[in-house]
Every structure is written in structure tokens, then in C-alpha cells.
Amino acid sequence: METVVNEWIDYFDSNKSKLEMSFVAPQGIENTSRMHTGGRVYIKKPIKVSSLNRVHGFLEVLKLLLFGHYDFVVCLSVPLLKVCAIIRKCFKRKFGIISWFHFSLTRIIKNSDEKYLKMCDFHLAISSGISDYLIQHGVPKNEIALIYNPSGDDHAINDRKSYLKRRNDGILRLAYVGRVLWNGQKNLQFLLTGLSQFQLPWRLRIIGTGPEPDLTLLKQYVEVNNLSDYVAIDGWQANPFKRVSNQSDFVILTSEYEGLPMVLIEALQRGIPVISSDCPDGTRDVVSTENGYLYKVGDMTDFIHVLNTAFNQKNAFSYHAVRKSGRKFDSSSYFVRVEKAFNQIDEVSRC
Incomplete structure (x- = not known):
């Protein structure tokens, strides 16, 4: 806002x-x-x-x-x-x-x-x-x-350095950018639980901060489940997409509800495809077959199915097509x- x-x-x-x-x-x-x-x-x-x-x-x-x-x-x-x-x-x-x-x-x-x-x-x-x-x-x-x-950042979006360069190393690389809330709206517990059950190689970068109790729960989950090699917690960053553009295949959002998810819009305008929960309000305005995947809110089976699809088809998204899909913003x-x-x-x- x-x-x-x-x-x-x-x-x-x-x-x-x-x-x-x-x-x-x-x-x-x-x-x-x-x-x-x-x-x-x-x-x-x-x-x-x-x-x-x-x-x-x-x-x-x-x-x-x-x-x-x-x-x-x-x-x-x-x-x-x-x-x-x-x-x-x-x-x-x-x-x-x-x-x-x-x-x-x-x-x-x-x-x-x-x-x-x-x-x-x-x-x-x-x-x-x-x-x-x-x-x-x-x-x-x-x-x-x-x-x-x-989008609020047109000059950065037009910077050619923001071109997405996907790695062909057989790993699904995801980025979460936003407020760290373990339960409730952002529901990072669902995200980490789903990735723990995902059977293919993955990495997650978390950029953002939140209430201390939520940060503690996140770090405890990573430690208890031996995910330190898979989850990077970067904390708050003034320019988060500088860390995302060349290091992630998708920006991911597992919210239970949103007004209009700005982080997904910012990802699209940098050519980065997205994965998101199908919230009642704003996500369908942003996510389409041209730029990413939606899964049913709270449906773990559907979420893991989407992760499998994203792993197998991450190179199917054109940088220019993804950017074009976000131009209305x-x-x-x-x-x-x-x-x-x-x-x-x-x-x-x-x-």
C-alpha cells in the first residue's frame, strides 16, 4: 500500500x-x-x-x-x-x-x-x-x-541486467519475497511443509522480515528438518530483486488471501515466472498460463503437483512473454x- x-x-x-x-x-x-x-x-x-x-x-x-x-x-x-x-x-x-x-x-x-x-x-x-x-x-x-x-519500479524493470538467466543444473530454484509470516496470510509453514515433501531437487531463497516469533518458527523448522543446505534466509533487502533475477526459476507465494499481490507483478515485469495460491481476490488478475501456475489454496496435493510441473517445464516460459503479461501493471x-x-x-x- x-x-x-x-x-x-x-x-x-x-x-x-x-x-x-x-x-x-x-x-x-x-x-x-x-x-x-x-x-x-x-x-x-x-x-x-x-x-x-x-x-x-x-x-x-x-x-x-x-x-x-x-x-x-x-x-x-x-x-x-x-x-x-x-x-x-x-x-x-x-x-x-x-x-x-x-x-x-x-x-x-x-x-x-x-x-x-x-x-x-x-x-x-x-x-x-x-x-x-x-x-x-x-x-x-x-x-x-x-x-x-x-509496479512502482519502471526504471529497474527496464534495466537489461534484470534478464532472467536460468541454470540448467536440475534444481528447481524458488524465491519468496515479502513479509515473513509463519501462519495466517503468507503461510510460510505451508510452503516449507510442501517443499519438505517434494521429491525432486530444490532450493528456496527467502527475502524479507517479519515479527520475531515468526522468524524464530521459520528458523527452527529449517534447523529441525535439516534444511539449512536448501533454504537461504536473506532477511530484509532494499532491492530484493537484485538477488532474485539471476538466481531463481520462479517467485513463489503461498498466501491464504491477498488484495493484489504486488510481488508477483514485480516478478513478471522482470521476466520471472511465478507460482501462487489461487486466492479469492487478486492472484487470477496476475497469474496466467503465459507466466506461471496457480494451485488451490491449502491443497497440498495440488501444490506438490504444481511444483512437479514447474520442475519439468521451467524453461517453457519466455522472458519476453512473461514481461509482456505484466505490462498492464x-x-x-x-x-x-x-x-x-x-x-x-x-x-x-x-x-
């Missing part, structure tokens, strides 16, 4: 659009070093006491919406959506509300939240799964724009969709 918001900050701050966009983090952000700055970026310093921070955040939103004279407010979370809807109703303001969620709606929307979805004037969907969810829950199709997400294509969506929002608001 930080990556995409930074893309918006850069785009709307560069006068490429007729829209004037402000970016506000009313409750603050703990680590602002990864966030871009600009003339209309307002990130508040968080208060350590969480209950006071929520009150402070509400007051900041109230002040902005009462005195900011905004035409539309884009909400990235359900709590912010609720706050904006309440302020609009109580103070009889005329601004429109747009949802822009970056997580699986089946995980973040409760039954009591559905009325707030219908209070929105428009929805920006980052995946077809999110769009389908909204339609199934009563949102008119003409109030939804499917915009996906941008290029930043230039992405912001064409965003601008079109805002034109659509303007038309809907006039009706």
Missing part, C-alpha cells in the same frame, strides 16, 4: 493531472522514511497512547472535511470510511466518498460495515475479486472502476486507468 500511495504522490505532485490531490495520514505513520514527500502530503506524528491517537485522528479528519472544501475523499480503510460517512451526514457536507481498499474484502468487511460500502459514491478496485465482492453486495457496476496497482498504463476512473466518478456524481 505504501508503494502505491507513493506512486500517487509522485504522479499528482508532478502536474501530470488536472486533479489536485492531498495526501493525509490523520493518525500518523510510525516509520515515515519509506513515504515520499510533496507539497500536499500531511503526515501527522502518531501519539503513543492508541486510544488518544484514534481521537486525535478523528479530530484531524473532522477539521479537514469541515474546512478543506474537498470534492471527494478517498478512503483506504473501513474506519476512515465510517468517519467520513458520519461527518458528511452529521454536518451535511456535500463531498463524495470513494473507497480504495488494498486488502481482501472478505477479511476486512463485517456484516455491520456493508451499509457504509453503500454510502460510498464510488469504488476503486485493485483486483477483480474486490470488484466482484462489491457487486455481489449490492454496489452498482457503474460505480466501480477496476484499476489494479502499478506498468505505471504509465495504470495512471491512464486512474484518470479514466476519476472521469467516470465525475460523470456518476452528476447523475
